[in-house]
Amino acid sequence: MASTTTTTTNNNNETPDAPLAPEQLLFSSTDSETLSKNILMVGAGGIGCELIKTLALTGFRNISIIDLDTIDISNLNRQFLFRKKHVGMSKSQVAKESVEKFAGSKQTGINIEAYTGNIKEERFGLDFFKKFDIVLNGLDNLEARRHVNRLCLSANVPLVESGTTGYKGQVTVHLRGKYCSCFECAPKPVPKSFPICTLRDTPSTFVHTIVFATDLLFPRLFGANKEDPSDLDEEEARDAFTRKENEAGTAFAKRVFAYVFEKKIKDLLEREDMWANRDKKPEALDSETLLKTKEERTATTGYGDAHKKWTMEEASEIFVRSAGKLFEKGDRISEFDKDDDDAVAFVTATAQLRCANYGIEYMSRFDAKGVAGNIVHAVATTNAIISGLIVIEALKILNAQKHLDEKEEGEGKNDRLIKLANSRYTFVGNFNAGRQLLQPLAPDEQNPKCVVCANARAELCCDISKTTLADVISKVLKKKLNTNEPTVLKGDDMLHEEGEDLDDDEVENYAIIGKRTLQDLGLESGGILCVDDNSQELKFDLVVVHQNLEEFDEDAFPEGFELRGETPKVAEGAEKEKDEDGAATDGEASDEIEIVEEGVEITKAVESPRLGKTKAIASSPSPASKKRKTK
Numbered sequence: 274m275a276s277t278t279t280t281t282t283n284n285n286n287e288t289p290d291a292p293l294a295p296e297q298l299l300f301s302s303t304d305s306e307t308l309s310k311n312i313l314m315v316g317a318g319g320i321g322c323e324l325i326k327t328l329a330l331t332g333f334r335n336i337s338i339i340d341l342d343t344i345d346i347s348n349l350n351r352q353f354l355f356r357k358k359h360v361g362m363s364k365s366q367v368a369k370e371s372v373e374k375f376a377g378s379k380q381t382g383i384n385i386e387a388y389t390g391n392i393k394e395e396r397f398g399l400d401f402f403k404k405f406d407i408v409l410n411g412l413d414n415l416e417a418r419r420h421v422n423r424l425c426l427s428a429n430v431p432l433v434e435s436g437t438t439g440y441k442g443q444v445t446v447h448l449r450g451k452y453c454s455c456f457e458c459a460p461k462p463v464p465k466s467f468p469i470c471t472l473r474d475t476p477s478t479f480v481h482t483i484v485f486a487t488d489l490l491f492p493r494l495f496g497a498n499k500e501d502p503s504d505l506d507e508e509e510a511r512d513a514f515t516r517k518e519n520e521a522g523t524a525f526a527k528r529v530f531a532y533v534f535e536k537k538i539k540d541l542l543e544r545e546d547m548w549a550n551r552d553k554k555p556e557a558l559d560s561e562t563l564l565k566t567k568e569e570r571t572a573t574t575g576y577g578d579a580h581k582k583w584t585m586e587e588a589s590e591i592f593v594r595s596a597g598k599l600f601e602k603g604d605r606i607s608e609f610d611k612d613d614d615d616a617v618a619f620v621t622a623t624a625q626l627r628c629a630n631y632g633i634e635y636m637s638r639f640d641a642k643g644v645a646g647n648i649v650h651a652v653a654t655t656n657a658i659i660s661g662l663i664v665i666e667a668l669k670i671l672n673a674q675k676h677l678d679e680k681e682e683g684e685g686k687n688d689r690l691i692k693l694a695n696s697r698y699t700f701v702g703n704f705n706a707g708r709q710l711l712q713p714l715a716p717d718e719q720n721p722k723c724v725v726c727a728n729a730r731a732e733l734c735c736d737i738s739k740t741t742l743a744d745v746i747s748k749v750l751k752k753k754l755n756t757n758e759p760t761v762l763k764g765d766d767m768l769h770e771e772g773e774d775l776d777d778d779e780v781e782n783y784a785i786i787g788k789r790t791l792q793d794l795g796l797e798s799g800g801i802l803c804v805d806d807n808s809q810e811l812k813f814d815l816v817v818v819h820q821n822l823e824e825f826d827e828d829a830f831p832e833g834f835e836l837r838g839e840t841p842k843v844a845e846g847a848e849k850e851k852d853e854d855g856a857a858t859d860g861e862a863s864d865e866i867e868i869v870e871e872g873v874e875i876t877k878a879v880e881s882p883r884l885g886k887t888k889a890i891a892s893s894p895s896p897a898s899k900k901r902k903t904k
């Protein structure tokens with residue numbers, strides 16, 4: 274195995290050209306041509322701040338930086354370009370101004386273009402990407418990474434991708450061609466899945482009680498879609514979870530308390546069969562006593578020392594008080610936010626009270642926040658190392674590009690570029706081979722079955738008599754294949770389009786078509802849907818293969834379909850050998866926690882590498898999957 278990033282030769286693949294020598298690949302400060310190349314940076318967070326600084330100090334002069342976010346107080350410990358006075362301001366704009374101060378725009382002629390916006394916006398489409406010589410990602414979510422990958426492939430611009438998780442991280446290079454995988458050539462790990470019945474009725478770990486709080490109870494009481502049917506709405510529960518007219522928030526919270534921690538547990542205890550084969554039964558809390566205690570207490574304001582565990586009385590009082598505050602926030606809340614103290618207090622209290630019900634050891638508010646927010650604490654040094662490696666890979670590509678430009682155009686050019694540049698996928702801090710800090714590996718080759726870069730077909734195996742077009746669009750095209758605004762055709766028939774240009778009639782018409790099953794739409798097993806996403810310049814065929822819903826193995830395919838096109842799907846068993854200790858997979862593993870239908874076992878637990886932004890999806894089973902027998 275190679276020992277350093279810059280001095281290794283490529284042993285794994287046949288070499289069309291010998292790599293350039295290190296001195297040709299790395300920068301020389303006099304090389305004005307390389308340093309004047311156009312660089313696009315996506316993300317001005319932990320990695321982005323380090324990266325723009327390193328680029329500027331290396332001497333790069335034309336940098337564009339995009340970030341959608343504003344500066345939060347929690348960013349200041351590591352995003353060193355930001356100060357307290359910048360809280361609430363645009364990350365990309367402040368990053369630009371801070372760098373200009375020390376890189377001195379007048380002396381060096383540095384030109385930083387800052388954009389505040391989502392990289393998925395139309396203004397950052399193909400023409401925008403084509404303006405750049407290289408794109409460098411410092412993102413924190415899979416969706417944006419996939420989108421950038423697709424635009425880089427379409428624009429034929431090299432992409433340097435990165436991610437960190439605590440002390441671990443990785444930098445990879447992507448370019449269309451045989452000798453280099455795109456970001457989506459390798460499937461990404463599956464989200465963590467929990468069965469609804471475990472969360473609702475039989476939790477056995479602290480994580481179960483937290484996910485119950487963040488993904489079931491929180492959205493039911495405070496979420497943007499709280500009126501929608503919820504997995505908590507069994508029989509009399511709907512009343513318990515519905516606020517009466519003119520009912521005070523805290524009074525409603527007390528009713529919820531009495532239902533969730535006492536009444537519901539008593540009901541469950543009556544189901545003898547449920548507990549016959551279990552070690553222990555749950556215990557109902559005495560809500561009257563616990564809530565009365567609150568009234569005798571003097572009014573409290575904060576939530577106390579985050580590291581100290583609450584007593585049961587404290588947890589009960591905080592459950593009611595934090596819920597009251599969240600009700601006051603009303604529509605300003607859409608989902609659980611780990612940076613909202615009231616939300617974290619509510620979730621911690623709920624988890625603790627559930628732990629008391631089920632005899633599970635509970636944790637402090639600090640620890641509960643870590644679990645609920647899926648937080649792996651960021652390490653500034655790792656971000657700095659990763660940013661340095663990104664710049665090294667970028668320099669290698671840009672310098673090799675120059676040598677190549679003189680030689681040839683056309684097919685095979687990208688393969689030669691990757692070889693000449695001696696590009697590396699570098700893994701930091703995984704220590705699984707000889708305890709080296711850096712593990713540089715030859716890039717993976719293109720996956721010939723990749724739907725995104727190898728023009729392969731995706732295959733959807735599903736029950737065509739039960740799967741609607743809307744299911745295909747939301748669960749397959751958007752969720753699994755990450756399309757943005759897909760257009761779907763069957764032969765010459767347009768089945769679906771979206772975007773702002775559509776008029777109301779068209780939207781209504783497509784909604785009606787969406788409700789029809791694939792069979793109703795005239796599709797047979799082996800039939801093809803053509804999918805086109807202009808916003809990503811992505812086009813592929815989706816071959817539909819029929820299988821009766823009952824024949825699907827529920828454990829393996831809880832959603833009732835199988836997507837066989839190799840690449841962009843979120844597949845199981847995705848970790849590659851070099852990622853065997855869990856984190857630092859290609860980019861970032863999914864942060865999402867997914868709740869699956871009752872009776873489905875946990876499919877796989879993939880620890881999320883990083884960095885906050887946990888977005889938990891409480892997916893209601895589709896009408897079709899609801900019909901299936903559960904265990």
Ligand SMILES: Nc1ncnc2c1ncn2[C@@H]1O[C@H](COP(=O)(O)OP(=O)(O)OP(=O)(O)O)[C@@H](O)[C@H]1O
Nearest residue numbers: 316317318319340341342391392412413417884885
């Ligand atoms: N679609 C997107 N378009 C533009 N910028 C994005 C997009 N998605 C994420 N980002 C930005 O990428 C950056 C990632 O940085 P980082 O992982 O350090 O996250 P953070 O939000 O700053 O910190 P944390 O999540 O740890 O609180 C963030 O600043 C985020 O706003």
Ligand SMILES: [Zn+2]
Nearest residue numbers: 455458723726
């Ligand atoms: Zn690919």
